[in-house]
Amino acid sequence: MTMNRLPELLRLPTLEVARRLLGAEIIRDLPEGRLCGRIVETEGYLPNDPACHGVRELLGGTCHRRTRRNAAMFGPPGRAYVYFTYGNHYMFNLATEPEGVPGAVLIRALEPLEGLEIMIARRGLADPRLLTNGPGRLTQAFGIGKELDGHDLSLPPLQLVPGIPMADEEIVETTRIGITRAADRPWRFYVRGNPWVSRK
């Protein structure tokens, strides 16, 4: 039997959570069946980070800014923060940091483990490599939308099960993708050599 290590993980700072989520499993229960995937790419968004949705830049510094959209990242750690962007895509994050402090880890890519046929049907593509190798792709494959914003990730129908932390040499640390503010910070992490990583 495996202990649930989510609570202790959530006491760690965001970047440490982002590293330790590599190798963790996401379990999603849909009417069609159960899906499972292994996290292989993450990004951290921090409480003093201009790229973080809960942070606003201000006179050479930053302050926190809570809105209806980003409320989940100010809530207790361990909840899902799901938001819609680019007119097409949902992004799936794990809220981090103590309640009242904005922070999150964006889940950028999964390695599909279970329910491949369902993912293929949901994505409308047969190539396994294109099912979950990007943040918008994995939310489509796993049926993650705004209904799950604020959902407690220790509970069905969307669960996060941490694994054994990966060795440092297995983890590549680099810059985040698709942002303009604070674009130079090396707060993206992925599993070295994994075929489902969205981009090198």
Next chain:
DNA sequence: TCTTAGATGCGCT
């Protein structure tokens, strides 16, 4: 294989 541009809709100012 790589690069580019258009689609898309909502939250925020």
Next chain:
DNA sequence: GCGCATCTAAGAA
């Protein structure tokens, strides 16, 4: 109105 934590098809090679 503007700006997005993106994806895909189309075109060049």
